[in-house]
Amino acid sequence: MSTSFHSQYFAYELTKQSSSNSVGRLSQSLINATVDLNPHQVEAALFAFRSPLERGAILADEVGLGKTIEAGLVISQLWAERKRNILIIVPPPLRKQWNRELIEKFYIPSIILENKNYNEYVNNGNVNPFFQRDHVVICSYQFARNKARDIQGTPWDVIIIDEAHRMRNVYKKSNKIARILREATKGAPKILLTATPLQNSLMELYGLISFIDPHLFGDETTFRKQFGHGTKELSKYDFLDLKHRIKPVCHRTLRRQVTEYVPYTKRIPIVQEFFSSALEWELYEKVSTYLQRDDIMALPKSQRSLMTLVVRKILASSSFAVSDTLLSLIKRLEKLIDDGFTEEDVTLDISGDVDEFDETMEEWEEDESTNSDNNSDLIKGVNLQKLLQEKEELFSYYRLAQSITENEKGKALLIALSKGFEKLSELGANKKAVIFTESRRTQQYLKEMLEQNGYAGQIVMFNGMNNSPEVTEIYHNWLEKHKDGDQITGSKTADTRAALVEHFRENASIMIATESAAEGINLQFCSLVVNYDLPWNPQRIEQRIGRCHRYGQKHDVVVINFLNRKNQADQRVFELLSQKFCLFEGVFGSSDEVLGSLESGVDFEKRIQQIYQTCRSSDEIQDAFNQLQSELEEQIQCKMQETRKSLLENFDDEVREKLRVHYEQTSLQMNKLERYLWGLSIFEGQREALFDPETLSFNLVRNNERYQMISQIKKKSQEDGAHHYRLGHPLAEKWIERAKSRSLTTKEVIFRYSDYEGRVSILSSLIGKEGWLSLDLLQVDSIEKEEYLVFSCIDQEGNQLEEDICEKMFILPGDEGNEIVCPNGTTKTLVDLFEHQKSAILNEINERANEFLESELEKLDKWSQDLKNKLEVELKELDQRITQLQKESRLTRVLAQKLEMNKEVRELEKKRNEMRRSLYDEQDEIDRQKEQLFVEVEKKIKQDIEQRHIFTIRWRIV
Known part of the structure; x- marks a missing residue:
């Protein structure tokens, strides 16, 4: 039995703030996290605190090493210290992922700030919605740019910028978003996360460092004169001077340096070829040619490029999906003919089949904004006869689509699943597959087709709506199962997603998912990813595969891609994604170097879109893709690879020794803190709870609620219905405060x-x-x-x-x-x-x-x-x-x-x-x-x- 002196000593040990030269600096976040931390993640988080955090750090570990967790450790520690003005700026597709990671791994609530809820806050009297007392704020780059004044007016404890290589060209006057964000975040401590802080020029390194510390180098002109020509022209003195200057703010660990702690699995690619039927190809050719015309009226000029992209995605997905889309375009023309037209309606009609449309629109909006025209200009001078002809033309395509009763690509899916499951059996992996499609209508078609071919009762659907009767039933069953536990967040959207993932893990073999499942969920129990529809944005593809091929995956992951052998452009896109972006094979994160060479996958997506829109003949398609491939090779073939290596990387032996020390210190620290928390809880809670030392759990006397130490949950031995007991739990905080406030004679x-x-x-x-x-x-x-x-x-x-x-x-x-x-x-x-x-x-x-x-x-x-x-x-x-x-x-x-x-x-x-x-x-x-x-x-x-x-x-x- 402990004494009040034991309890008080433990309370102070659990809450003391150590210096950043020891693992103790992260004591609260270490014991609060539900993730098995690796020593390189602890080292990176400590580096950020050592920088010191008043200015910040660039964490540049290679992809797959958990930079999100490294930043999460810093956030968690600041949160425990009651420093809670925290902002995370990310590309739109990563917002939900950060939201889920924070709550699942660190129990930290966050809010995604976007136009809709921002305006609601303002209307309810909150002058600056970025000021959230008990929520981390997450927003996109574009939103942060638009609300730069609010960001500048908030006293941030830390700002995290993910995929920060997008900011590395801030020294260029044309990079307006980066310049606005640098000014908006000036003076606030920042952590920049990027796997490639340096790609083509040392000026990019200057750009990122200017976010962190404006006094590390003189100014852009002096840096360019001294270092801007590349390391081959640098004197030995200047090179060593540069390395010495950036060392306190830039930290990088490589995959090969952590193999002792992080096991990697491979990606195994399978290409499933198919040939469109004659009717399917006729439909594709006719709609594609239609979309290439400049004079069509069914798509609004204000968003022509984006809306064309959406229609092309749907066209490539299935005839069933494009059939309804053609009907939407026909309705637009009818409204235009009958009573004038408001452009907002068509956006909703056409985008209703595609998840994540708002995010895509947000990323495309800059280029689109300059092309806008108003409705009166659109109608002015329109030839009624021409509108009627276009409407009849679309009707003919619609009738053609309606006449197609089965898709060759759908048939090929049955073959692909058979191959995939056979491969999983060889690997000893679970018989689980996640199938990604761009269209909710295609999703429904695939569900019905698979159920008719032996997969009835084995399928779960996941999309941006998640409102079908089946999903509602899964959600209510999940709520009933976890009513006494900590899994329920209170957010119906978040809880529905969690319910669907659990149902897939425990009761289904196949998840058919749209793009909304490509972010923020963990499917590491699944080892088969099927890209039924392949996005053109390589970063979105990486997001999809990353749902399964991630830290904690025990098996090699099979990636199946569909390829239409009749479509020459599709073949060249797949060739680029596969061979140049290395997305589908190799070890975890093999696309690191290549994806990092892109500031935004949207730029690549726009280039592909341009080729589909402008090239008509086979030779034109080949020439355009050859030109793009040539540009990519120059971009991907990192000119600064050797420079980055010599500037930012330390010797393997030096890193491994440091990580070994951290591994030992972290294990000792966590065991000690866990012992202190358990001992304190037994003493302070002796009148309130019954404790079971075997399972490190206890039941409250007043309501019989069960709690279990988080260390047991990390060991996958959680009891059903048990609350996660940790240092940051309100009950632990109450008992700690009681122990500290006790006056002892x-x-x-x-x-x-x-x-x-x-x-x-x-x-x-x-x-x-x-x-x-x-x-x-x-x-x-x-x-x-x-x-x-x-x-x-x-x-x-x-x-x-x-x-x-x-x-x-x-x-x-x-x-x-x-x-x-x-x-x-x-x-x-x-x-x-x-x-x-x-x-x-x-x-x-x-x-x-x-x-x-x-x-x-x-x-x-x-x-x-x-x-x-x-x-x-x-x-x-x-x-x-x-x-x-x-x-x-x-x-x-x-x-x-x-x-x-x-x-x-x-x-x-x-x-x-x-x-x-x-x-x-x-x-x-x-x-x-x-x-x-x-x-x-x-x-x-x-x-x-x-x-x-x-x-x-x-x-x-x-």
């Missing part, structure tokens, strides 16, 4: 070694001995806030006992004795011991502060020197220009030219004199700015010290 505590199940050799020699022990809390607020629990302890002979002995005493069961008074002489000895240890701690903090100060001073010196050098270089270049002009003037025999040159020389000499006069003033201004920055650094390292006595005991070990 000095007592005798008898530690019973004889009742301890195990052996602690360091304590066995103390059996029969006794002495005095004092515990104090030392808080130091300097570069970062740190807390130390300081033991001062002596035995009956007055010998000092080390800190680790004192810690281990509290793993023994104990009994509290009577109140006693500590003799004055002993009290003085304990105080002296505390002061001695306090001095040692402060000296260590001073050493770190000095290192930080020296580093900051060096950085500021280099920054100011960069700017000064820029002025002197400009002056030197002006001198050279004047000398060159004077030389040319002397050589010319044409009087008019000579006069003009001399006039230019006088103007340049005038400018040079002004520059010389202002040079020292500008250099003084740079020094003034440097001094101001130094004063800010000085404030950071000033120590604010507090100490609090916690308790004193007389100890005895029996």
Whole structure:
């Protein structure tokens, strides 16, 4: 049995804030996470805190190493420290994924902010909806750009930018989104996540670092002059200088460095070929040719490119899907003919079959916005006869589509599933397949077709609506099953998704899913991905496969793709996606280098769309794809690969040794914290709950609710209906606060070694001995806030006992004795011991502060020197220009030219004199700015010290 002294000590250990040079800095997030953490993730999170976090860091681990988890650890730790103004900016497809990862892995609630709920907040009186007290805010790049003023006006504790390579060209004036976001997030600590921080130019590295720390380099011009030509032209001094400067803010780990901890499975590609029937091909050709015309009226000009893309996706999906789409276009023309037309209606009609349409529109919107026209312009001058002809033309296509009763591609799916399941059997994997289609109508067709061919009762549907009677029944059954557990979030959308995934795992063989399942769900129990319809955006394909081929997947993942051998353009697209983007085979994340070369998959998607729209003959298609492939090869063949390697990567042995140390420290820290939380809970909850040490669980007496330690859940031994008990749980927080607020008088505590199940050799020699022990809390607020629990302890002979002995005493069961008074002489000895240890701690903090100060001073010196050098270089270049002009003037025999040159020389000499006069003033201004920055650094390292006595005991070990 523990004592109140055990409980109070455990409470302070569980909540103390350690320095960022130890794993303890992440103590709260480590014990709160439901994910098995790998040492490289802990190292990356610690790096972010060491940076220091007032500015931030670039986490550039290769794909597949869990950068989301690394950022999640940082967020979780800040959350535990009540620093909760947190913003995550991501590409639209990743918003739900972040939302689910935060709640499932770290129990942190988040809200996806978009136009609809933003406006609702404003209408309800919330002037700045980005300010959410108890929710992390997630939004897209485009939304963040549009609401830059709100972001700038919020005091952020940290901003996470995912897929940050999209920001690396911020130095280019054309990259408006990146420039707006850099300004909007200025001054806030940031973590940038990207697998490829450097692709084509060192200027990209400058661009990303300018988000983190504007004083690491002078400015864009000075960086370009010194480093912008690539490492081959750099001197050894400049290269080492560059590496030294970026080291504190950029962290990168490679897959090969972590194979000891992270097992990888492969992707096995299967191509399922099919040939469209004569009627299907006729339909495809006719609709495709129709879409290529510039004069069609069934699609609004304001969104012509995007809407054409949507129709093409549906056309390639199935005749059943395009049939209804053609009907929607016909209705638009009828409205246009009858009573005028509002363009919003057609967007809803056509996009109603395609999930994630809003996200796609958001990513396409920049290019589309310049092409908008209003309804009156659209109707003005329209030839009624032409509208009637177009309507009749679409009717003929509609009738053709209606006449097709089966699809060759659908038949091929039966063959593909048979092949896929056979391969899964060879691999020893579950007989599970997720089939992705672009269309909800195709999804329904596939369900009916598969049910008629032996798969009845084995299918679950997943789409953006999730409102069918079958889904509703699955949802209600799930609610009933988990009514006493923690799985229910209260969000019907989120809970329905969770219910469908669980149903697929436990009761179905096939999930037929639209694009909405490509993000935010975990299907690692499934090893067969079928791309029935293949997107043109490679990043979306990676998202799909990543639902199954992810960390935790135990088997190789089979990826089946469909290929229409009649369609030459489709074949070339597949060739690019397969051979150039390496999406379908290899080890986990093999597409890292290639996908990172794209700022946005939408750009690639637009290029493909352009080819489909403009190329008619076979030769035109081949030439256009050859040109695109040539451009891609240049883009993908990373010019800066060697540079990135030498600049950003550390030696494998050096990394592995550091990871090994972190692995050991993390395991020890988590075991210790778990022991403290369990011990505290037993003591503080002894009147409220019944505890079961075998399963690390307990039942509350008042309502019989069951709770289980999160470590057991991570070991996959969760009991049905048990709540997840963790450090951040309200019940744990209540018990911890009770323990910390208790006022303890000095007592005798008898530690019973004889009742301890195990052996602690360091304590066995103390059996029969006794002495005095004092515990104090030392808080130091300097570069970062740190807390130390300081033991001062002596035995009956007055010998000092080390800190680790004192810690281990509290793993023994104990009994509290009577109140006693500590003799004055002993009290003085304990105080002296505390002061001695306090001095040692402060000296260590001073050493770190000095290192930080020296580093900051060096950085500021280099920054100011960069700017000064820029002025002197400009002056030197002006001198050279004047000398060159004077030389040319002397050589010319044409009087008019000579006069003009001399006039230019006088103007340049005038400018040079002004520059010389202002040079020292500008250099003084740079020094003034440097001094101001130094004063800010000085404030950071000033120590604010507090100490609090916690308790004193007389100890005895029996």
